[in-house]
Amino acid sequence: MKHKVAVLGATGAVGQRFIQLLENHPDFEVHELVASSRSAGKPYSEAAKWKLATALPEGIKQKIVKSTDDALESKILFSGLDSDIAGTAEEAYRAKGHIVISNSKNHRMDEDVPLVVPEINPEHLDMVIAQKKKYGGAIVTNPNCSTIGLVLGIAPVFNLGIDMMIVSTMQAISGAGYPGIPSFDVLDNVIPHIGGEEDKIEDEPNKIFGKFDGKGIVPAPTRISAMVHRVPAIDGHLEAVSIKFKKSVTRDEIVSLMKNYEGEPQKLNCPSAPKPAIQYFEAVDRPQTRLDRDLGKGMTVSVGNLRPCNIFDWKFNLLVHNTVRGAAGGTILIAELMLRKGLI
Amino acid sequence: MKHKVAVLGATGAVGQRFIQLLENHPDFEVHELVASSRSAGKPYSEAAKWKLATALPEGIKQKIVKSTDDALESKILFSGLDSDIAGTAEEAYRAKGHIVISNSKNHRMDEDVPLVVPEINPEHLDMVIAQKKKYGGAIVTNPNCSTIGLVLGIAPVFNLGIDMMIVSTMQAISGAGYPGIPSFDVLDNVIPHIGGEEDKIEDEPNKIFGKFDGKGIVPAPTRISAMVHRVPAIDGHLEAVSIKFKKSVTRDEIVSLMKNYEGEPQKLNCPSAPKPAIQYFEAVDRPQTRLDRDLGKGMTVSVGNLRPCNIFDWKFNLLVHNTVRGAAGGTILIAELMLRKGLI
Amino acid sequence: MKHKVAVLGATGAVGQRFIQLLENHPDFEVHELVASSRSAGKPYSEAAKWKLATALPEGIKQKIVKSTDDALESKILFSGLDSDIAGTAEEAYRAKGHIVISNSKNHRMDEDVPLVVPEINPEHLDMVIAQKKKYGGAIVTNPNCSTIGLVLGIAPVFNLGIDMMIVSTMQAISGAGYPGIPSFDVLDNVIPHIGGEEDKIEDEPNKIFGKFDGKGIVPAPTRISAMVHRVPAIDGHLEAVSIKFKKSVTRDEIVSLMKNYEGEPQKLNCPSAPKPAIQYFEAVDRPQTRLDRDLGKGMTVSVGNLRPCNIFDWKFNLLVHNTVRGAAGGTILIAELMLRKGLI
Amino acid sequence: MKHKVAVLGATGAVGQRFIQLLENHPDFEVHELVASSRSAGKPYSEAAKWKLATALPEGIKQKIVKSTDDALESKILFSGLDSDIAGTAEEAYRAKGHIVISNSKNHRMDEDVPLVVPEINPEHLDMVIAQKKKYGGAIVTNPNCSTIGLVLGIAPVFNLGIDMMIVSTMQAISGAGYPGIPSFDVLDNVIPHIGGEEDKIEDEPNKIFGKFDGKGIVPAPTRISAMVHRVPAIDGHLEAVSIKFKKSVTRDEIVSLMKNYEGEPQKLNCPSAPKPAIQYFEAVDRPQTRLDRDLGKGMTVSVGNLRPCNIFDWKFNLLVHNTVRGAAGGTILIAELMLRKGLI
Numbered sequence A, B, C, D: 001m002k003h004k005v006a007v008l009g010a011t012g013a014v015g016q017r018f019i020q021l022l023e024n025h026p027d028f029e030v031h032e033l034v035a036s037s038r039s040a041g042k043p044y045s046e047a048a049k050w051k052l053a054t055a056l057p058e059g060i061k062q063k064i065v066k067s068t069d070d071a072l073e074s075k076i077l078f079s080g081l082d083s084d085i086a087g088t089a090e091e092a093y094r095a096k097g098h099i100v101i102s103n104s105k106n107h108r109m110d111e112d113v114p115l116v117v118p119e120i121n122p123e124h125l126d127m128v129i130a131q132k133k134k135y136g137g138a139i140v141t142n143p144n145c146s147t148i149g150l151v152l153g154i155a156p157v158f159n160l161g162i163d164m165m166i167v168s169t170m171q172a173i174s175g176a177g178y179p180g181i182p183s184f185d186v187l188d189n190v191i192p193h194i195g196g197e198e199d200k201i202e203d204e205p206n207k208i209f210g211k212f213d214g215k216g217i218v219p220a221p222t223r224i225s226a227m228v229h230r231v232p233a234i235d236g237h238l239e240a241v242s243i244k245f246k247k248s249v250t251r252d253e254i255v256s257l258m259k260n261y262e263g264e265p266q267k268l269n270c271p272s273a274p275k276p277a278i279q280y281f282e283a284v285d286r287p288q289t290r291l292d293r294d295l296g297k298g299m300t301v302s303v304g305n306l307r308p309c310n311i312f313d314w315k316f317n318l319l320v321h322n323t324v325r326g327a328a329g330g331t332i333l334i335a336e337l338m339l340r341k342g343l344i
Helices: A013-024 A081-097 A122-135 A145-158 A199-210 A249-259 A324-340 B011-021 B083-095 B122-135 B145-158 B197-208 B251-259 B325-340 C013-022 C081-095 C120-136 C145-158 C198-206 C251-259 C324-340 D011-020 D084-095 D122-135 D146-158 D198-207 D251-259 D324-338
Strands: A001-008 A028-037 A076-079 A099-102 A138-141 A161-172 A221-228 A236-243 A278-281 A301-308 A314-319 B003-008 B028-035 B078-079 B099-102 B138-141 B162-171 B222-231 B237-246 B280-281 B300-308 B314-320 C003-008 C028-035 C075-079 C099-102 C138-141 C162-171 C222-229 C237-245 C278-281 C301-308 C314-318 D003-009 D026-035 D074-081 D099-102 D138-142 D163-169 D223-230 D239-243 D278-281 D299-310 D314-320
Touching: A001 A013, A001 A081, A001 D074, A013 A028, A028 C324, A076 A081, A076 A324, A076 C198, A081 A122, A081 A138, A099 A324, A122 A138, A122 A324, A145 A161, A145 A199, A145 A221, A145 A236, A145 A249, A145 A301, A145 A314, A161 A199, A161 B162, A221 B237, A221 B314, A221 C324, A236 B222, A249 A278, A249 A301, A278 D074, A324 B078, B003 B011, B003 B083, B011 B028, B011 B325, B078 B083, B078 B138, B078 B325, B078 D198, B083 B138, B083 D198, B099 B325, B145 B162, B145 B197, B145 B222, B145 B251, B145 B280, B145 B325, B162 B197, B162 C013, B197 B222, B197 D223, B197 D314, B222 C278, B251 B280, B251 B300, B251 C003, B300 C314, B314 D026, B325 C138, C003 C081, C013 C028, C013 C324, C075 C081, C075 C324, C075 D163, C081 C099, C081 C120, C081 C138, C099 C324, C099 D099, C145 C162, C145 C198, C145 C222, C145 C251, C145 C278, C145 C301, C145 C314, C145 C324, C162 C198, C162 D163, C198 C222, C222 D314, C237 D223, C251 C278, C251 C301, C251 D239, C314 D223, D003 D011, D003 D084, D003 D239, D011 D324, D084 D099, D084 D122, D084 D138, D099 D324, D122 D138, D122 D324, D146 D163, D146 D198, D146 D223, D146 D239, D146 D251, D146 D278, D146 D314, D146 D324, D163 D198, D198 D223, D239 D251, D251 D299, D251 D324
Parallel strands: A001 A028, A001 A076, A076 A099, A099 A138, A161 A221, A278 A301, B003 B028, B003 B078, B078 B099, B099 B138, B162 B222, B280 B300, C003 C028, C003 C075, C075 C099, C099 C138, C162 C222, C278 C301, D003 D026, D003 D074, D074 D099, D099 D138, D163 D223, D278 D299
Antiparallel strands: A161 A236, A236 A314, A301 A314, B162 B237, B237 B314, B300 B314, C162 C237, C237 C314, C301 C314, D163 D239, D239 D314, D299 D314
16 A cells, blocks of 8 residues: 655646646655645645646646645655755644655755765665654655766765865756746856855765764764856756865776666665666766666766866766756655655 | 958858958958869859858959969968868968968968967967078968867966866867757757867877977967857857966956957957957856857857856956957958058 | 936836847947846846856946836836836836837737837837827837747848748747746657747737838738747747749749848848848758857748648748847847937 | 567667667567668667666667668567668668568658558558568658647547648757767757648648558648748647638537547557547647647657637647657557558
C-alpha cells in the first residue's frame, strides 16, 4: 500500500515536477494538492497551467486544490511553497504532526532541521526524532539546486580533505520558477546575478558535510567562493569548479572515486536513486547541459573534463538537473530514504 | 589621404568585421581583399556570404578577391587568416615589407612579435623597429578575444600587484568563426570546452603585461587559471573573475581606478578608442552580454558586480565584444595607434 | 527650435523605445515623462529598468516622472500606454487639447481617429481637423506591429488590386512588452497564439487602405486570413504571405514596384523616413530576422523570396522591426509628417 | 526471435535516432551498422560523435562499422543515408535482395516505390511484391518530415474532400542533420528558406493519399502551397494550415474525426504506433513545439487551435517530432507494419 502524500505549492514549477515524478511512484501516491487561496477550491487542471512536456496525470486533473488553511489527511507533505509563505506554513504543518520534506529555502539553516542530500548525509535525518518530540512533526529540507550539484560532484573526494573551492555556475532559467525570467532578459544573453544564490552555495555545503553530534550539526570548514550566472538553457545547471585539497591527490584517485561512488540510497535501492550516482566523462567537452541533464532520469550528477588547475589542484565541470535532482526529485529521494530508515 | 590597406581572410567572420569597421574609417581605406584560392578572382559579393546585420559596403561588392599568392599594393595588412595558413602566409608578407597586424594566433608568442592591447602595452609596438630591420616588414598581433577582455578589465588595477586570478568564461558562438558551432550543439546548452582557449587566457596576459627591455618581453608573473564555456549568445564574452592582490586593496580604490582608466589611444584620440575604455557598473546584474556588448561601438570593456571573494580578495564580471574589441576592432586600434606613433 | 513632447507610458517597453529614438531628434525634444502612479515622482532612472542596448540618455535620467493625472506642458504626446488605461487616458488628453499619437490599440478603429502608416495613407491625417473642432485635441493611431509590416510590404502592389491574402507570422518576443513572455515558455519553442493579434492583422489593413471621403474611412475590401506565432527571437516579425491579385501580375511588375516604392515621408524628407522604404532581396533566404531587422535604422520593411504560389498568385516573406517601425518609430514618423503637413 | 537489421548512414543524425529507437525493440535488433568509408572499420563509439540525450546503447559501442561496399547479413535495412549516395546505394541493396526502408528522399517519387505513412496508406506497401519480383528486394520510403506531420494532421478529414491547403512551417534545426545549420545563422533568427522542402510538401501528400490500382499510384488532386521557415528550436516542426474543403464541414465533425482517428498500426498493435495517433488540443495555444513534440514518444502528431479561416474554411496548427515520427520512428513503424502484414 502506498503512502498518501500532499504536494504543497502544487501549481508552481516545483509542485508540477513533484506531480510528474510521483506519477506511478512505488512508495507514494499524491492524495492532496495545496496551493494559494486563489487556486483553492478549483480542480487542479483549472488551477494550474501545466508546463511540463509530459501529460498531466489523469488522476490529478480533477483533484480539488486545497488551501494552506485546510487540514490535510496525508502525513507526508512535499513542499514547493514560495519562500514568502513557506516559513510559517511549514512550521504550522509540523506543529500538526506532519512530516514536511521541503524544497523551500526558509528552514534549511535552522539548527534542528536537517539539510539532506541522501547519498551524503543520511545520518542527519535522525534529527527528525528530536523534532518530532518537540513539535509533533518534523521539517526536513533539500538544499539549493546548485548546492546539490556541487556537493554531489565533490562528495566522492570529500574525505580526501578539501581545503577550498571556487565555483562559477551557468544556471538554467527553470531555476527561477514560473513565470521566472522574462524572455527579453535572457535570450542571446547571460545574466551575472541571481539574488541570494551565491550565499547558499557558499554556506549550505558545510552544513551538509557537517557532523551530526546527536544534537546539532558541526559544520565542515571548507571555504567556498561562488559566482553565479543565468544562461539561456531550459534545464540543467553547469558548474565550473577549481578545487584545492589539503594534500596531494592524483587524477586517478579522483576519477576512480567518482566512478565508484554510491551512497545509502543506492544500497537500499531507493526507487529514485540513480545508478551510477555520478557519471564521470572522459570526454573533454562533457558534461553538456542539454545532452546530460537527463541521465539517471535527471537524478545523476555528471562530472567531466578533470584537468590540472594552475592555481589550485584540479578543475572540472559538473552538471545537475536543477528541477529534478536539484529540487523535486532530490526531495522525493529524501522521503524514500526516510521510509527505508523507519523515520516516517 | 587615407592609407590603403588589405584585409587578409576577407571572406571569413573576422574578415567581414574588418570590412564593416573600416567602412568610412578616417585613417584607412580597404584597397585589397585576400582570401583562399577558391574565392580568388571573384567579386567579393560573390565570394563571400555576408553575415553581418549591416549592409555590405557598396565599394567592396565589386572588388575582385586576390589570393595569398598575389602581390599586394597595400602596405598595411589586417589579417583574419585561418590559423592553418596564417603562420607562413604572414611571414611571407612580412618578408615582402608589409606591416601585418594580425588577429590570428600563430605569431602571438613569437619572441620578436609584440602582442598588443593598445591601452596597456603600447611601448611593445617598438619591437616593430627591430623586425623591420631583420625582415623588411613586421608582424604585430592582437590577443585572443577572451584575453583582451580579461587584461583590459584588470588593467586599471594591475599596478596594485595581482598575485593570482581564477577566470570562468561564458563565450558567444561568433568566437568560433563561421560556420563554427553547429546549432544542434549549442541551442539550450552550454559546452564546457573550447580547444586551446584556456592556455591562451593563462599565457597571453603575462606577455601583454610584461616589460619590454629593448630586446624582448620579460613576462609578468601573474598566475591565472581559466575555465572556458560556450553559451548560446551571438556576440560577447562574459567572464567571472576572482582576483588576489599582493596587498590589501579597497573596493573604492578598484572602482575609482576602473572609472578613470584611460590609455594612449584615448589620449591620442585614436578614432576607434572608446571613451570610457572601461565602463564600470554599480548595478549587481551588469554587465550583461546582450545589453552591454555594444558599448563604445563594441570597443568598451564592461565591468560590474565587484564583491568580496571568500577565498581571494575580490570577484567581478567583465564583458568584451569578442569580434569587435576582441578581434577586428582591437586590431584596427593597434594600427591607429601605430600610425600616431610613427611606426607605420 | 524643437517641439517639446511627452512620452506616455514612459517606463514600458514602447516608452523606452520612444526615449531611445527621440534622443537627438531634429524635430522633437522629450520634455515630460508620464507613467503609472507607482513611478510618478521618481527620477526616470529610478522608476524605469532600462532594457535597451544603448545607454539611457543623460538628459532623461533625472527627469521626474509624472502621473497621468498631472497636467502636461507638451502639446504632442507619444503614447505607449497599456491598453487597459490608454482608452480613457488618451481621450482625457485629447479633451485638454493635446495631440496624442498613440501606439496603443484602443482607438485604432474609432470612426473619427485615423490609423496611419505615413507612406500609405497620409491623407487620413486630415481627420485630425474634425477631431480638433469636436474635442479640442486629437488622437492619431499607429497600427499593430504585424499589420504595419504587412501593409508596407504590399503597399507597392496594392493598386494592382489585391483580392485576398493568407499570412502566417513569426513574431519576436519584444512584441509582448516587458516582462512579456516568460523565458520558460519560449526557449526552444514556438507558441501558435497571440491574443487578439489575428483580428488586428485581418481588420486594420482595410482601414489603412480605405478611402477618406472627408468624413470617415470607407474600408478597402481585401480579404485577409492570419495565423500568428511567437518565436524565440528578440526583435523582428517575419511574415509569410500568399497573395491573390484580381488580375494577372508578373514577377517583374511586383519587384519593380517594390524597389521603387516611396511615399510622402520620403518625399518630404522626414527625419525617420527610411530610404528605401522597402528593401527587396533577390536572395531566396532573405529577409532574415536578425540580419535584416535593423535596415534603415529599423524603419525599412524587407521583402524577399518572391515565388509563384500553387494556389494564389505569389508568395513571399516580409520582415518588420516590431518595436521600431512597428511601434515607437512608426509613431514618431507620423508626428514628423504631421508637422510637415501643418497638422500640428 | 528478433529480426536482425542494419542501419545505413549509422553515424549521422537520422542513423543515431534509428539506433536510439531500436534499443530494446521487440521486433528488431541492430545487427549491422553501415557508414561512409571514413568510418568503416572503426568501432561505432569511435566512428560516431553521439549527439542524443540518452546514452549510446552498450551493445552498439563496440560494433565495427561497415562500409556500403560490404555485404550485409541483415535482410531489413533502415536507411538514413545522405541523399548524395542514397540513390545508387539503396538500389544496389535492393538488387541484392534486401528490404530497404528509407528515410532518404531519393526514391520517394519512383513509380514502383511506395511512399508510406502507415496509418494512411498501408495498402501501398503491396507495391513491394512487384519490386521483389523485378529486383529481388525492395525499397520502401518514408516521406519528408514536414510532409508526415501535414498528412497525418489532415488524414482524419481527408475523406471529407479537401480542395486546397496553404501551409506555413516553422521547422526545428535538427531537420537539417548534423552539423546542419550553423548556430550563427539561427540564434535569434528565422530563416525563410529550406532548399527543396516546399516542393516536397506540395508533391508528396498526393502520392501518399493516392490510390494504388495494383500497378501504380494514381495521385490525389489536392492543391497545396507551402512556405517553409527554420526557427531556433531543437526538435519539432510546427505547421500553420489553412484548409478549404470541397463541401461545408463543421468544427465538431473535424474535431470528432481527429480525436477518434486510428489506422492499421494502432489496430495491429505495432509497438511504435502511438495511441492516440492524433492528439487534439482544445487549448488555443497548443500544440507548442517543446511541450508537445514528445507525445506518444514522439510518434503522435498534435493538432490544435482549430478556428474559422476568413478565406478558406478552417485553420489550425499541427506539430510533428521531425526526427522521430518525421524520420527514424516513422520508418521503423513502416517495418513493424510490413512484418505484421507478412511483407517481410
